[in-house]
Amino acid sequence: MKNRRLVFRDEEGNIWVLPYETRFHRSYQRKLSKRFEDVVLDWGLLLTLTTDLNQYSDIISAVKTLKRVWNRVLSGLRRRYGRIDFFTALEFSFKRGHGACHLHVVLLHITHLDLNWLRERVGSHARWLHVRRFRNLRLGGKKGYLTKYLRKQVVGFASPSSSVAFKNSSLLFVTNARGWSCSRNFMRSVRREPAGWEFIGCFPASVAEHPDFIEFFPLFTDPELWVFLRRRRKYG
Numbered sequence: 684m685k686n687r688r689l690v691f692r693d694e695e696g697n698i699w700v701l702p703y704e705t706r707f708h709r710s711y712q713r714k715l716s717k718r719f720e721d722v723v724l725d726w727g728l729l730l731t732l733t734t735d736l737n738q739y740s741d742i743i744s745a746v747k748t749l750k751r752v753w754n755r756v757l758s759g760l761r762r763r764y765g766r767i768d769f770f771t772a773l774e775f776s777f778k779r780g781h782g783a784c785h786l787h788v789v790l791l792h793i794t795h796l797d798l799n800w801l802r803e804r805v806g807s808h809a810r811w812l813h814v815r816r817f818r819n820l821r822l823g824g825k826k827g828y829l830t831k832y833l834r835k836q837v838v839g840f841a842s843p844s845s846s847v848a849f850k851n852s853s854l855l856f857v858t859n860a861r862g863w864s865c866s867r868n869f870m871r872s873v874r875r876e877p878a879g880w881e882f883i884g885c886f887p888a889s890v891a892e893h894p895d896f897i898e899f900f901p902l903f904t905d906p907e908l909w910v911f912l913r914r915r916r917k918y919g
Contacts, residue, residue, distance in 0.1 A: 692883055694880070703885065718823065724789065724819075729820075733813075738808070745784055749808065753786055756805065772787045784858075789817075789820065
């Protein structure tokens with residue numbers, strides 16, 4: 684998104700024009716790893732859900748079903764334990780060449796999972812389940828849990844010629860899936876962006892970086908103006 688800019692307004696009314704970085708951008712992933720660098724999770728469980736690709740005709744339907752299975756497990760956990768703090772990372776395995784998708788889940792302050800209950804929730808989707816306990820799990824930094832999976836998701840993060848990163852990035856893009864996610868309460872605890880900022884929109888760089896953009900900001904953000912310009916460009 685080299686030719687796009689994101690525009691925000693802070694609490695004092697100042698306008699900020701920032702570069703547009705996607706989740707596949709190397710700098711975004713470095714900032715993400717840095718954000719979680721000092722986060723150490725004290726104890727909980729690590730859960731891995733591995734998809735049985737033999738049940739699906741394409742990777743898109745496999746990933747969608749994996750998401751639904753995880754949501755079903757999460758709903759059950761919330762009914763049992765109340766609020767659940769979690770962190771997930773989606774990974775595609777190429778050890779056998781087929782890119783099987785599996786979800787790594789960190790469950791904070793959960794001491795036990797009934798495997799029979801878990802199998803009922805997962806159904807026939809998972810080829811195998813793996814659960815183990817952890818203590819003092821670091822998320823970010825060079826050897827962090829999150830960083831380990833970011834290296835497999837972003838071309839150039841680990842090395843400029845990482846074929847695994849290229850394949851993972853491609854499948855994340857094709858399946859429209861997030862490489863990682865976490866609970867809202869957990870995200871609030873590590874959020875570093877300024878609070879209270881208002882997202883105005885995404886603009887062409889030639890517009891957002893124009894010398895008159897700030898002075899005539901209300902005009903540039905008028906939706907009727909953009910509709911007029913699109914029609915004029917389309918019909919000449």
